[in-house]
Amino acid sequence: MSSLSRRTVLTGFAGIGAALTLGACGKDDEPAGGGTSAVKVGYIADFTGASLMAIAEEKGLWSKHGLKPQLKVFTNGPLQVQALGAGDLDFGYIGPGAMWLPASGKARVVAINSLGFADRIIAQQGISTIASLKGKRVGVPEGTSGDLILRLALRREGLTIDDVKKVAMDPSTVVTAFAAKQIDAAGIWYPLVGTIKQRVPDLVELAKNEDFYPQLSFPSAYIGRNEVVTSRPDVVRKMVALLREANDARLADLDKAIELTAAFLKAPVDQLRSEARNARFLSSDELAAKSKDGTVTGWLDGLNGLFKELGKLTSEVDPGSYYDAAAYAA
Incomplete structure (x- = not known):
């Protein structure tokens, strides 16, 4: 990331922390302290990716925090980063596998959501080790945490992604392809693993996040479009306040949050x-x-080091260039 872009990021973050005035107002935005701001927000249709949205809807947090949302569902984080770049989203949600995208300057992390342990490498019966995946067809959603866990597991066995026949596919296609035995293995996550198990009960789990924890942690996060962070700090402040309140409601009553999210997603x-x-x-x-x-x-930083080793990042990146701790704490 260039020094110019880093300066721009830090300038924008300073505005969030202060949150005194809006640097620039769109037609749907009002100055700090009044009015409602329209926001386009992406999410993923699973518990970690949708629970805060479900809670915000049920508890009326959008209006409470002066926001008018347009919610859009996505199948993965990289697609949301693309939508941010195109101006189709203001905020989105990503898992740890897509964290290299804000690290490379394509978005800004505004709030950490959770630590994830849902990713798995699963294989058809008869495949019992990561080493035995060599030459096998492995389905994985490109650039996601499923992709990340696959590369991690291969690296631990002295292999690389080039040692398997990687088949890039969206998450729902992974489910159908694995059930139809069109692929030998997959890098995918719960609850989709649970769905696959219903169809293929004898599948084998070869690797999981916990195998690499605590040396590596796997945070999911809410991200903002670069232009929103740098020019609309009051909107970001409102969004972070909403996320914090919804986050604490989820933690206070996880069973209730699960019920709300199930109703929200019709799942x-x-x-x-x-x-x-x-x-x-x-x-x-x-x-x-x-x-x-x-x-x-x-x-x-741990993820950045891994992304650099895997070729997702070309140089070391300071997490402070895309996540401002003081702004979240404020």
């Missing part, structure tokens, strides 16, 4: 409950404290 409660068990949720105060003491920076 089975048990499916979302299995996913929620594979995540760690922290209070907003904990996230603020971990942002201040450098813990979150450590999480992001």
Whole structure:
């Protein structure tokens, strides 16, 4: 990332932290302290990716925080980053596998959502080790946490992505392709793993996030469009305040959050409950404290080192260039 772009980022973050005035107002925005701001927000239709949206809807948090949302559902984080770049979204949600995109300057992290442990490498019966994936067809959504866990597991065995026949496909296609035995293995996550297990109960789980934790942590996050962060700090402040309140409501009553999200997504409660068990949720105060003491920076820095090794990043990146801890804590 160039020094110019980093300066631009830090200037925008300083505006968020202060949140005194809007640097530039669109036609739907009002100055700080009054009016309602229209925002386009993306999410993923699973528990970690949609629960805060479901809570915000049920509790009326959008109007409380002066926001008028247009919600859009996506299948993965990279597609949301593309939508941010095209101006079709103001905010979105990404898992850890897509965190290299804000690290490369394509978006800004505005809030950490959770630590994820839902990713798996699964294989058809008879394939019992990561090493035995060599030469096999492995389905994976490109640039997602499924892609990341696959590369991590291969690296641990001294292999690379070139040692398997990687087949890029969207998450829903992974489900159907694995069930039809069109692929030998997949890098995918819960609750989709649970869906696949219903069709292929004898599948084998070869690797999971916990195999690499705590040396590596896997945070999901809400991100903002670069132009929104740099020119509409009051809107970002409102969004972060909403996310913090919804986050604490989720933590205070996880069972209720699961029920709300199931209704929001029109999805089975048990499916979302299995996913929620594979995540760690922290209070907003904990996230603020971990942002201040450098813990979150450590999480992001660990991922950046991995992304550099895997060729996603070409140089070292300071997490402070795309996540402002002070702004979240404020």
